Amino acid sequence: MPSIHDLRPGQKYGRLKAVRLVEKCKHPVSGWIYKHLWLFKCDCGKEKITNAQIVITGKGISCGCYKSELCRTINKPPVTRHNLSHGATVGGKTPEYRIWGQMIRRCDSPKDTRFEDYGGRGIKVCDRWRKFENFIADMGLKPSSEHSIDRRDNDGDYCPENCYWATKKQQARNTRRNRFIEFNGERLTLAEWAERLGIAGSVIANRIDKFGWTVEKALTTRNGAKRILSYNGKMLSIAAWARDTGLTSGTIGARLKMGWSIEATLTRPCRFAEKTESLL
Numbered sequence: 001m002p003s004i005h006d007l008r009p010g011q012k013y014g015r016l017k018a019v020r021l022v023e024k025c026k027h028p029v030s031g032w033i034y035k036h037l038w039l040f041k042c043d044c045g046k047e048k049i050t051n052a053q054i055v056i057t058g059k060g061i062s063c064g065c066y067k068s069e070l071c072r073t074i075n076k077p078p079v080t081r082h083n084l085s086h087g088a089t090v091g092g093k094t095p096e097y098r099i100w101g102q103m104i105r106r107c108d109s110p111k112d113t114r115f116e117d118y119g120g121r122g123i124k125v126c127d128r129w130r131k132f133e134n135f136i137a138d139m140g141l142k143p144s145s146e147h148s149i150d151r152r153d154n155d156g157d158y159c160p161e162n163c164y165w166a167t168k169k170q171q172a173r174n175t176r177r178n179r180f181i182e183f184n185g186e187r188l189t190l191a192e193w194a195e196r197l198g199i200a201g202s203v204i205a206n207r208i209d210k211f212g213w214t215v216e217k218a219l220t221t222r223n224g225a226k227r228i229l230s231y232n233g234k235m236l237s238i239a240a241w242a243r244d245t246g247l248t249s250g251t252i253g254a255r256l257k258m259g260w261s262i263e264a265t266l267t268r269p270c271r272f273a274e275k276t277e278s279l280l
């Protein structure tokens with residue numbers, strides 16, 4: 001994982017070349033520096049000041065010119081994957097564009113044959129992804145023709161946090177209806193276990209696939225991720241506090257596990273936490 005602390009003038013990410021650090025932004029409550037703004041120069045000649053983290057993690061690769069090139073091309077045939085992936089100004093209905101259109105139709109249009117499994121179950125496409133240029137900027141191009149869009153949480157919406165490119169094989173593993181899990185003499189689908197236990201299907205699947213838990217542990221461990229913290233008159237989930245304070249959910253969870261008070265957990269800057277932990 002690249003770090004913003006290692007960023008130096010002259011380094012290049014996509015079309016953006018780092019020029020200089022402009023500002024370190026401090027969170028007003030915690031005092032923690034949560035972003036580094038850098039000046040970048042784009043290949044097209046434009047300059048842009050932006051959050052360096054977004055650039056070095058590959059989420060922003062140009063001043064915006066790449067996106068508008070892609071956008072301009074989508075209705076202009078012919079296209080090949082080759083010239084699209086090189087950002088050239090020729091285009092047409094790319095595989096990504098077709099996938100985007102199908103995603104919207106199965107969520108929006110009751111006439112779509114798969115509507116019942118998507119829009120009919122309350123699954124939506126987020127507002128940002130109503131624009132193809134935003135969709136392609138967040139998802140990037142498909143890694144291969146075998147890949148299609150999949151959601152981590154099958155009951156969740158189509159949005160940047162929930163979606164990734166997956167092969168058919170990966171998708172089948174994540175499908176709520178055709179995955180059966182046997183436990184205590186019962187054979188139920190992942191979705192049925194999820195409903196019965198009040199744990200999201202994606203949580204159960206991740207426990208087994210990603211973390212290698214046994215079926216018993218995956219089905220019998222209560223889900224603590226939804227814990228609500230009350231502080232300063234506000235009640236928020238750990239994820240919401242993370243957004244609010246500029247800390248990560250991981251840091252907040254780890255501090256609580258170590259027995260920190262809610263106040264210390266939410267107000268101490270992260271650097272300090274790391275130092276104390278290393279002294280222990």
Ligand SMILES: [Zn+2]
Nearest residue numbers: 042044063065
């Ligand atoms: Zn540019």
